[in-house]
Amino acid sequence: MSDQANKDTPDQVEFRQYCRDWLHSNRPADPPVRLPLSALEIMTTQQLDYLQTWQKSAYDAGLIGCDYPQEVGGGGRSGCQRIANEEMIGARTPYLPNIIGLGMAAPTVFYHAQEPLKQRLLPRLFSGEDIWCQGFSEPGAGSDLANVQTFAERKGDKWVITGHKVWTSLAHFAEWMIILLRTDKSHKYDGLSYFVVPIRSALGKGVTVRPLIKMTGETGFNEVIFDGLEVDDSYRLDELGKGWQVAMTTLLHERGAGELQTPRAGGLKSKSTHATNSTNLIELARNSERDGKPAADDPLLRDRIMQQVIREAGLAQNQRRARVPDLLDHPMRVQLQNKLLASEIAQQTAALALEVQGASASLYLGDENAPAGGQWPMAYMNSYGMTIAAGTSEVQRNILGERVLGMPKSK
Amino acid sequence: MAQADNFGFGEEASLLKASARKFFTDNFPSSTLHQLVATDPTPERMSDCAWERSLWQQMVDLGWSMLAVPESAGGLGMPLVAVAGLVEEQGRAAFPSPLLATLSSTYVLAGCGESGRAALEEIAGGRTATLALSNRQGSWNCADTAVRSDERGRLSGTAWYVQDARKADSLLVCAHSASGLGLFWVAADAPGVCIAPDAIVDLTRDQAHIEFDNVAAFEVSGNALAAVSQAMPAIWTLLAADIVGAAEWQLQTTVDYVSTRQQFDHPLGFFQAVKHPLVDVMVQIDQSKSLVYSAASAFDSEPERALQDAHMAKASASETAAFASGRSVQCHGGIGFTWECFAHLYFKRQKHSQLLWGDAAWHRARLAQLLIGEVA
Numbered sequence: 206m207s208d209q210a211n212k213d214t215p216d217q218v219e220f221r222q223y224c225r226d227w228l229h230s231n232r233p234a235d236p237p238v239r240l241p242l243s244a245l246e247i248m249t250t251q252q253l254d255y256l257q258t259w260q261k262s263a264y265d266a267g268l269i270g271c272d273y274p275q276e277v278g279g280g281g282r283s284g285c286q287r288i289a290n291e292e293m294i295g296a297r298t299p300y301l302p303n304i305i306g307l308g309m310a311a312p313t314v315f316y317h318a319q320e321p322l323k324q325r326l327l328p329r330l331f332s333g334e335d336i337w338c339q340g341f342s343e344p345g346a347g348s349d350l351a352n353v354q355t356f357a358e359r360k361g362d363k364w365v366i367t368g369h370k371v372w373t374s375l376a377h378f379a380e381w382m383i384i385l386l387r388t389d390k391s392h393k394y395d396g397l398s399y400f401v402v403p404i405r406s407a408l409g410k411g412v413t414v415r416p417l418i419k420m421t422g423e424t425g426f427n428e429v430i431f432d433g434l435e436v437d438d439s440y441r442l443d444e445l446g447k448g449w450q451v452a453m454t455t456l457l458h459e460r461g462a463g464e465l466q467t468p469r470a471g472g473l474k475s476k477s478t479h480a481t482n483s484t485n486l487i488e489l490a491r492n493s494e495r496d497g498k499p500a501a502d503d504p505l506l507r508d509r510i511m512q513q514v515i516r517e518a519g520l521a522q523n524q525r526r527a528r529v530p531d532l533l534d535h536p537m538r539v540q541l542q543n544k545l546l547a548s549e550i551a552q553q554t555a556a557l558a559l560e561v562q563g564a565s566a567s568l569y570l571g572d573e574n575a576p577a578g579g580q581w582p583m584a585y586m587n588s589y590g591m592t593i594a595a596g597t598s599e600v601q602r603n604i605l606g607e608r609v610l611g612m613p614k615s616k
Numbered sequence: 617m618a619q620a621d622n623f624g625f626g627e628e629a630s631l632l633k634a635s636a637r638k639f640f641t642d643n644f645p646s647s648t649l650h651q652l653v654a655t656d657p658t659p660e661r662m663s664d665c666a667w668e669r670s671l672w673q674q675m676v677d678l679g680w681s682m683l684a685v686p687e688s689a690g691g692l693g694m695p696l697v698a699v700a701g702l703v704e705e706q707g708r709a710a711f712p713s714p715l716l717a718t719l720s721s722t723y724v725l726a727g728c729g730e731s732g733r734a735a736l737e738e739i740a741g742g743r744t745a746t747l748a749l750s751n752r753q754g755s756w757n758c759a760d761t762a763v764r765s766d767e768r769g770r771l772s773g774t775a776w777y778v779q780d781a782r783k784a785d786s787l788l789v790c791a792h793s794a795s796g797l798g799l800f801w802v803a804a805d806a807p808g809v810c811i812a813p814d815a816i817v818d819l820t821r822d823q824a825h826i827e828f829d830n831v832a833a834f835e836v837s838g839n840a841l842a843a844v845s846q847a848m849p850a851i852w853t854l855l856a857a858d859i860v861g862a863a864e865w866q867l868q869t870t871v872d873y874v875s876t877r878q879q880f881d882h883p884l885g886f887f888q889a890v891k892h893p894l895v896d897v898m899v900q901i902d903q904s905k906s907l908v909y910s911a912a913s914a915f916d917s918e919p920e921r922a923l924q925d926a927h928m929a930k931a932s933a934s935e936t937a938a939f940a941s942g943r944s945v946q947c948h949g950g951i952g953f954t955w956e957c958f959a960h961l962y963f964k965r966q967k968h969s970q971l972l973w974g975d976a977a978w979h980r981a982r983l984a985q986l987l988i989g990e991v992a
Contacts, residue, residue, distance in 0.1 A: 212621075487988055502991045504981070511980035514987060515928045519903030522910040526902075529622045531630040532909060534864075539906075542899055602892045610871050610898060612885035 213288065220271075220285050224292035227266050232296060233259045242587065244304040245374045246425040253336075253378055256302035259470075260333030268293060269301070269468045270331035273315060278328030286466040293470035300471040305375055306330045306337030308467040310383045312458045314401065315465070317442035317451050326381065326401065331468075338404065340370040340384035340429060341452065348600045350385075351394050351449060355431060357386040362438050364388075366402065366411070366431040372594065376414045376427040379404045383455065385448050397448030400440050407434055421586045459595055462540050481551040481558075481584045483514045489576060490561045500561050509557055516550045538609045545601040548591035555585035623913035624697050632694075633701030636680075640709035643671055646865075646958045649710055653819040657955045663815050665782040665822040667712040672783075681715060682740045684722040684850075689733050690740035691722075696850050697912040700857040704908070707861025710965050712820045714783035717746035719854055721788045723847035728799060728837040735801045735836055738786065746784035748775035748826055749844065756974050758844045763791040763828055769835055771800060771808075771828040779972070781811050781824035789833065790840045797840040800833035807831070818968035819961055849926035852973055853911040856926075856933035859969045860905045863940035866962050867897050870944045877949075890947055897940045904932040924986050931979035937966035 213221060238251045247253050263269050268289040273279025301307060311330055314323055329335040346352040355368025366386060376382070382404050389396030404412055411434030416424040443451050457463045490501035490510060500506055523546070526532050527539040558581040559566040568575035569582055592598045606612045653666045675681060683699050685691020699719060706715055722739055724747065725732040739745060749758040754777055763773035771791055778787070787809070789800045802809060808831035814823045837843045871894060874885035884890045911929035914921040941963040945952040952959045970976075 490988070499992065501988050504991070507984040507988060507991075508977060508980050510988070511931070511983050514983070515907070515932050515980070516903065518910070518925075518928050519907050519932060522906035523902055525621065525623070526906045526909060529625055529909075531633070532623070532625060532905070538898070539902055542902060546899060546903075599888070599892070602895045603888070605895045605898065606885070606891040610867075610894065612871060612875055612891050612894070613883045615886055615888050615891060 214284070216282070217284060217288055220282065221288045221292060224268055224289050225296075227268070228292055228296040228298065231262060231266065233262070233299060236299065240299065241423065241425070242584070244300055244302045246423050246587075247302060247375065247378065248424050250378075253302060256299055257333045257336075259299050260301045260303060263293070263298075263301070263470065264332040269307070270311070270327070271468075272465060273311070273327065273331075276320075277315065277323045278331050286468055290466065290469045298470045301333065301468060303330065303333045303336050305339050305383075306333075306335070306381075309339055309455045309459050310337040310381070310401075312463055312465045313383055313399075313442065313451060313455045316454055317399065318401070319439065322401070322439060330381075335380040336375055336378045338373050338376040338379035338382045338427075338429075339455070340373060340382045340402075341455075342372045343368065343370055348597055350452070351397065353385050353387055353397060355384070355386055356390070357388050357398065357400070359388070360435075363435050364400070364438065364441075366434045366436065368431050370429045370431070371417070372426050373414075373429050374426045376404060376429050377416060377424075380406070382429070383442075385452050388445055388448075392446075394449045395446045397452070398445050399442045399448040399451035400436065401442065402434065402436050402440060404429070411435065419587075419590070421583050423583075456596075460541075460544055462537070481555050481588065483510060483517050483554055485577070486510055486513060486554055486558050486561065489558055489581070493561050493563065493565070493576065495563065500563075506557075506561060510561075513550065513554045513557060516546075516553070520546050520550060535609055538605075541601075541605055541609060544595060545598055545605070548588065549598060552585070552588035552592055555581060555588050559585055619913045619917050623909040624695055624916055625701070625909060625913075626698075628694070629698035629701050632683075632698055633705060635678075636702045636705035637708070639675075639678075640705055640711060643674075644668070644709050644711055646710075646869075646961070649712075649820070649961060650958055653712060654955065654961065661815065663813050663822055665813070666819075667783060671711075672713050675713070675715070676742045681718050681742065681744065682722075684719050684726070685736050685740045686726060689736035691736065695912070695916040696853060697909060697916055700854060700908055700912045703854045703857040704861035704905075707858035708865045710820045710862055710865070710962055712780075712783075712822075714744040714746065714780045716854060716858060717780040717784055718744045720747055720779075720847070720851045721745035721786075723850040724788055724799065724843050725836065727843035727846040732836045732843075734834075735786070735788070743785040744780075744783060745786040745788055746778055746780055748778045748781075748787050748789040750775065750777040752776045752825075756978070758790040758840055759797055761790040761792065761797075763789055765791045765793040765798060765800060765833065765835070766830075767794060769793075769800070769833055771802065771831040771833050774825055774827045776825045777814075777972075778811075778824050778826050780822055781826060782813065782822045787826065788836070789828070790844065791833075793835075793838075795838055798835050799837040799840045799843055801836050802828075802831055802833045806833075816968070818964045820965045821968060848973075849911065849915050849922040852926040852930035852979070853908055853915060855969055855973055856904060856911070856929040857908045859933040859937045859966060860901060860908055862962050862966055862969070863897070863901045863904070863936050866940045866944035866959070866966070867894065867901060869959070870894060870897075870947045874947055884947070884949075893943050894947065897936075897943050900932075900936045900939055904929065904936040907932050924983060927979040927983040927986070930974060931976045931983065934970045934974075934976040934979070937970040941966040 236255050267280050271280035271282045271285040275281040357364040357366050382402050384400050388398040413430040415428050493500040523539045570579040682691040683694040687693040725736050751760045751762040765771050787802045808829040810827040811824045816823050875883050877884050907929040911925040914925040944959050951957050
């Protein structure tokens with residue numbers, strides 16, 4: 206933290222101090238209910254209420270949307286979201302619930318929407334009063350995203366939407382959705398357009414949200430059925446047929462490579478949060494037994510735990526090296542590996558944790574004897590969400606092979 | 617001391633790395649390497665010590681062999697992170713030279729205090745050196761050395777697995793003495809020194825076992841363990857840097873090949889069975905590379921982290937060496953299995969580097985002792 210603080214401009218120094226002071230006197234009380242691992246698994250309104258209250262207070266204090274212009278509800282600063290994030294994470298606050306809104310919808314709306322729409326949508330997005338969700342994937346459009354079939358048919362100034370979106374996190378709480386729609390069936394890429402559409406206010410009027418239950422037993426994501434939802438043409442972002450290009454803005458920010466830094470908070474420590482990392486893995490190995498001896502003494506387990514330690518360190522040092530241009534032969538090479546590496550390392554670590562636990566890895570959340578409250582089996586199962594969502598590991602390898610190494614495009 | 621966010625890799629380091637890249641690209645393409653070292657394919661060949669002395673002399677004139685020698689001993693006193701950049705570029709060229717051996721000796725001598733100063737000054741003057749620490753069983757613990765010094769400081773016994781021995785002017789030998797474990801500085805051509813070359817797989821290095829028969833030597837340290845231990849993180853980090861550079865050559869050369877070679881009406885790289893493993897090679901290289909520069913940065917400015925970070929770097933790089941080598945030959949197909957394809961030169965260098973100074977499992981076992989603790 207002090208390293209980063211050393212490089213702040215005078216404005217940033219002042220802002221950092223302001224954040225620190227504010228967080229010191231306004232740190233939210235501990236949650237009244239168990240919080241899930243991330244905002245994507247919020248299941249109950251109690252969880253959501255608590256987190257929305259926190260996001261609103263942080264927004265009102267100017268810690269969210271700092272780098273957006275004031276006209277759209279931002280703080281009108283520059284290079285300050287990073288500082289607010291560092292301070293919020295350092296202060297171990299709860300995470301922000303409007304994760305899709307802040308990370309993906311906000312930059313996309315900001316770069317591609319008409320001015321009045323931005324001014325209407327962004328303030329309530331930043332404050333967390335409006336939760337957002339994302340409608341990209343469909344039953345027939347997963348890795349092949351451009352195969353989106355949900356159709357918007359023009360009727361005068363309106364569009365009538367019919368189709369089926371899936372894996373839609375937070376849709377059951379969302380006021381708004383960013384959505385990729387087909388407006389022309391004769392062109393695959395150029396037949397796509399990008400809209401924002403209302404969800405909560407349209408339930409029963411052309412929109413149905415059905416929860417999907419994950420293999421872990423948690424809800425949090427949904428399928429969303431559109432059956433003749435009518436929306437105004439002013440809800441379209443950018444030009445007709447430019448949906449794919451707009452979607453790239455969304456994905457760029459989703460992968461953490463966009464211009465505008467996503468507001469982030471978190472680090473709250475409680476039994477509800479459990480990080481899938483090798484520090485926790487070592488702790489687990491010390492507290493688990495194999496044949497009457499600590500699992501941490503088993504030479505084969507030690508070796509495999511060290512493999513995870515080294516991979517994690519490699520990922521962290523990649524992120525450090527990504528900011529040293531003279532140690533990069535290709536500007537995006539290290540950044541584009543982040544998602545692939547982070548998800549696969551977390552998966553390997555969780556898988557190893559179950560082996561370390563041995564028989565007790567069979568115990569799940571409802572069992573009082575479960576090590577770490579049964580979080581490891583849940584983390585292991587959830588890790589498959591990470592290696593599948595936002596571009597599967599296989600798609601990531603295609604992107605890396607083609608865009609970074611320049612190998613021929615695969616079909 | 618705190619580490620800099622950019623590893624301390626500043627402008628000087630950047631210039632050094634860029635000029636090293638240019639030096640090797642201009643003077644030492646793979647075809648030159650092949651012509652120089654791949655003269656005799658016979659499996660039973662005796663190793664010849666093929667290297668470009670004139671290019672090495674240019675490197676010495678550029679100051680590259682004395683980068684790590686402290687300024688007080690007439691060297692350039694560059695940080696390890698800058699030296700690692702040079703070594704990475706040498707690895708990319710698989711350049712046969714006593715650079716690593718000389719740098720490794722330098723880091724040990726730098727831990728010998730005032731009595732190491734004369735030897736450091738020799739290196740600053742352009743002399744080359746190598747470490748003679750191992751026994752016949754290849755122990756990486758210098759306390760296992762089979763060389764002894766008598767009461768007059770004369771060395772007897774045999775040191776094994778001495779790297780680039782025939783390119784070295786001087787030897788830094790670890791030997792048991794009456795008072796403990798010492799380090800001794802010996803001219804490679806001193807009377808009683810017999811350098812017996814090993815017939816090794818790697819064509820880009822030479823290696824020898826060295827017999828000492830009552831050899832007069834200068835004791836530079838009476839505490840070899842301390843001097844060697846403080847230097848090992850630098851030695852591992854630099855070898856890992858060499859591996860990373862060589863692996864990048866393997867990756868780029870293989871990517872070029874699979875992007876042009878056609879089968880089933882497509883370039884090989886069109887097929888994901890070929891493309892994805894090469895992406896995995898890249899991912900593995902980048903992890904190792906980041907760990908190399910972080911280990912170097914720790915050595916330079918946060919010594920209490922140097923040991924664990926260097927274990928990580930060499931463990932990671934050893935895996936990279938094996939993985940990149942395997943994929944480079946495999947993805948070249950039949951031609952990759954031949955003597956005429958350059959892939960084998962790197963394959964062999966990498967196998968040697970993977971095992972030298974401890975392989976991945978060796979380093980992970982030591983890392984586990986640091987991070988988990990000793991086994992009860």
